Amino acid sequence: MNEIGFIGAGNMATAIIKGYIKHAVSDIFVYDINPEQVQRLAGIGAKPKASAGELAESVKYLFLAVKPQNFGEVLEELKGHVSADTVIVSIAAGISSDYIKEGLGFDVKVVRVMPNTPLLLGCGASALAQIAPATEEEFSFCCEIFKASGEIAVVREDQINAIISVSGSTPAYIYQITKHFVDYAEESGLDRQMALSMFCQTLTGSAKMMTESGYSLDELIQMVSSKGGTTIAGLTSFAEDGLGDMIKKACDCCTKRAIELAK
Ligand SMILES: NC(=O)C1=CN([C@@H]2O[C@H](COP(=O)(O)OP(=O)(O)OC[C@H]3O[C@@H](n4cnc5c(N)ncnc54)[C@H](O)[C@@H]3O)[C@@H](O)[C@H]2O)C=CC1
Ligand SMILES: O=C(O)[C@@H]1CCC=N1
16 A cells, blocks of 8 residues: 655645545545644544654655754654655755665665645646655656646756755745735735736736747747837846846755755
8 A cells, every 4th residue: 555644744744635635545644743733634634643653654655744954853753663665755945865864774765856835726836856766656656646736847856956946935936026016006006906816817827828828938028028118118127137137146045045954
């Protein structure tokens, strides 16, 4: 059986479990140091376990969904409870497979994943890396779990840090940018809720244009930009203020932080 368990019952565990639970053929177990978090997930059908060790001994796929800062203590607790057949599925930013193997004291099977919060609504984006000795079959099983809640991409472990600024952290960047547009709309006398709704429809529509129209990004920009018109006025202002450099710097900071969290 392919039993699944989660250590850490926070935002991401909730998002992954919500998407997968309707496809699951066996129970999904959960443990968290905070009993309220466990109760919340029990409410959507997950089965509580009394300790990290007990959970580890009951499952084949062991998801580690705690913050990078809590990994050390969790690995310490798991020592001696994880078998050679267990697949550790780590969603933590930064934490390397070497650190997990060292923490557990043997060459454990690992799959690293960088998911994002839109998994909660079934439209997530998750990048997965297979790390030996995890097998193709085990990796495919992990891919299916994340496919249940959106799109997936297969990457190498050395690419996982770079993808955080493409999809892992990016929902927050998009919400932040949205706030600036909606703030501007409100200052201009528009209704904030209406502006948010129009902006979101524009985001969805633009995303569809990028994925389904067949036009390149440059062609799409061109289609909106009338000669001497409003779009070019805004694009010129972005270019003068160094929007590209600003975004590159933020992505660099994001990746650098993942490297700092790496152990
Ligand atoms: N939030 C996000 O958008 C994304 C988060 N991640 C990664 O997912 C991981 C989890 O993040 P979130 O779900 O946002 O965090 P969260 O704070 O919502 O959940 C973490 C949970 O771990 C529990 N916990 C802490 N120490 C524990 C221990 N020793 N034993 C058992 N449970 C313990 C906490 O009580 C909490 O419920 C992080 O490593 C993060 O890097 C990855 C991609 C996106
Ligand atoms: O902020 C973080 O560290 C995590 C990883 C990607 C999104 N949230």
